[in-house]
Amino acid sequence: MQLQPFAGRVPVFVGDDVTDEPAIAWANAHGGRGLHVGRDFAGAAAAVRAWLVTSLAQLAGHPAGD
Numbered sequence: 001m002q003l004q005p006f007a008g009r010v011p012v013f014v015g016d017d018v019t020d021e022p023a024i025a026w027a028n029a030h031g032g033r034g035l036h037v038g039r040d041f042a043g044a045a046a047a048v049r050a051w052l053v054t055s056l057a058q059l060a061g062h063p064a065g066d
């Protein structure tokens with residue numbers, strides 16, 4: 001996260017099993033978002049996609065779907 005192209009950006013990691021737990025914890029510990037599909041999205045891939053669309057729209061400064 002200190003080197004380009006990652007410097008100055010926020011880490012985001014979405015995982016779905018026990019082997020993803022260290023990356024989820026790392027993203028959270030470094031000011032980003034570490035999310036688990038089962039815990040944070042009730043296991044639904046569609047919910048992950050919807051969260052991504054909404055999050056990206058907010059970053060771009062307009063409502064999702066615009």
